[in-house]
Amino acid sequence: MTTATPPRATPGGLALGFLTGGVIGGSLAAFIGGCIVGKASLVVTGLALPAAYGLLFFLGTLPRRARDRAAVPRTALAMIESREAVAGEATEVPVRFDLTVAPDDGPAYRVAIRQGVHLSELPDYRPRGIVVVEYEPERPWKVRIVTRPTPAWEERAADAHLDSAPGPAMTGDARKGCVGGVLTVLGLLFGAASVLLLSGADPFGPDASGAAPQPSGTVVSSTTTVTSSTTVTSATGTVALGAGRSMLDQGELRTAVESLTQDAENRRALTVVVQERLLTIVFAPAGGQVAGFDPRALPFDRVAALVEDAGTTLGTGSPQSWQLTADGLTGRLTLRVMVTGDRGAGSLEADGQGNVLRRNGS
Structure with a gap:
């Protein structure tokens, strides 16, 4: 037997890392940018891009996995x-x-x-x-x-009696080193920049007059204070808190939601995303037949308890970040809390009243 060498970073592997970073950066930029400017095509691109990449990766690795099974x-x-x-x-x-x-x-x-x-x-x-x-x-x-x-x-x-073989011990991990990490980061930045350029506008930057361009028929209101900023369009609304404040503080999330819905009593939401200092609401199209829910009906008093529950029962270690997503696309309000820690990530699902339905640990 000719002893093979353990796997090393190859040009193909480095290129795959760059491509993966590009897909991640591009899909995130498309989804977030589409939510901010209200462009459904960008949101769909952000969701479809990683799915298509995953399918291509699966099909491309079929021959190798078939050889592995036949070995x-x-x-x-x-x-x-x-x-x-x-x-x-x-x-x-x-x-x-x-x-x-x-x-x-x-x-x-x-x-x-x-x-x-x-x-x-x-x-x-x-x-x-x-x-x-x-x-x-x-x-x-x-x-x-x-x-x-x-x-x-x-x-x-x-x-049997065996003698120790000289080291070091081989492993199955391909080590890309600094070059692989740098290429992945560059791919992420390249993917995000490509989406912004191909979309024909920078959804995060103002135009020459200092105001962000909006689609026809869009009503925009924006207020900024020392401690928070609020932006509302016909498609989305965001509230960003300043340093030292959290959406888990008493009454903070309720106040933020009401600030985005005070001018439209019957405005319904498709998705509500809550992070430590950021609230984002994707509104249902006006006059459309799309299922949605009243964001003011969220169980505000249960949010902090759900985040604490997810951070302590899912085995993710010391909590580093969290995100709560509420959606009513199926006609039934569902809450999902995702947390990441030093030992991995996990998720918790609850109903519209904040009652825990299931947990998925790391």
């Missing part, structure tokens, strides 16, 4: 150099193993893998112990410990 793994003995439990659950823990794999037809090599192990079986995987593994000949870093080997291999493992 026949080989069996070998391995020695556990070290082990480390990464995290814990009720009955199974993911463990990081550092192994010396000794194929029958090639030189021994070191590899680092992560595999779930039942708590009752963890003492069986002690350092310097011999285990039976399966690996892919073309990708020897793809190793899996066989928990129930055949009697013949179990006997070989019981009688």
Whole structure:
């Protein structure tokens, strides 16, 4: 066997990172810009772009995934150099193993893998112990410990003595380094800038007269104070709070919603998005037959409790950011709270009265 080298960043992988950044930046710019200026085409582009990219990526990787499924793994003995439990659950823990794999037809090599192990079986995987593994000949870093080997291999493992192979241990992670990270960021910026240029206007910038251009028939009101700013168009409304204030403060969210709806008693909303210091409402078209809801009917007194619930019960670690989205596109008001922390992201779903329906942890 010719031992392959672990995966490294390739020009194709770096280009894929740049393209992924471009799709992310372009879709975000299109969606947010479309909501602000009231252009449905930009909003649709922002939603359709990542979906189309995901479909193309899925179709493009079908041949590789088919080859992976067709690959026949080989069996070998391995020695556990070290082990480390990464995290814990009720009955199974993911463990990081550092192994010396000794194929029958090639030189021994070191590899680092992560595999779930039942708590009752963890003492069986002690350092310097011999285990039976399966690996892919073309990708020897793809190793899996066989928990129930055949009697013949179990006997070989019981009688075997292996020497440690020199490190460092191979892993299956392709490391792009600084170049890959820079290209991804550049792709994100390039995608956002391309959408703004192709749309023919900068939705975030004023024109020469100092006022943002609006579509025909749009009524705009804008007020700015030291602590907050409010902008209302025929399609959207936003309230941005100043430093030191939060939408979770007592009465803050209710006041912000009322400031966007005070001039239109029967104005209905398609979506309401609430963040720490930002409120955005996407209004239903006037006179349209699109389902919506009265944003003043939100369970304001339950919002802070829902955000706190999501930050403490979803296993995301120390909360770093949150977002509440309320929509009535289906005719039934639904609240979704998404939180991110130092251990991942999670979401919580509630009904129109603020009663929790389900939780999705990280």
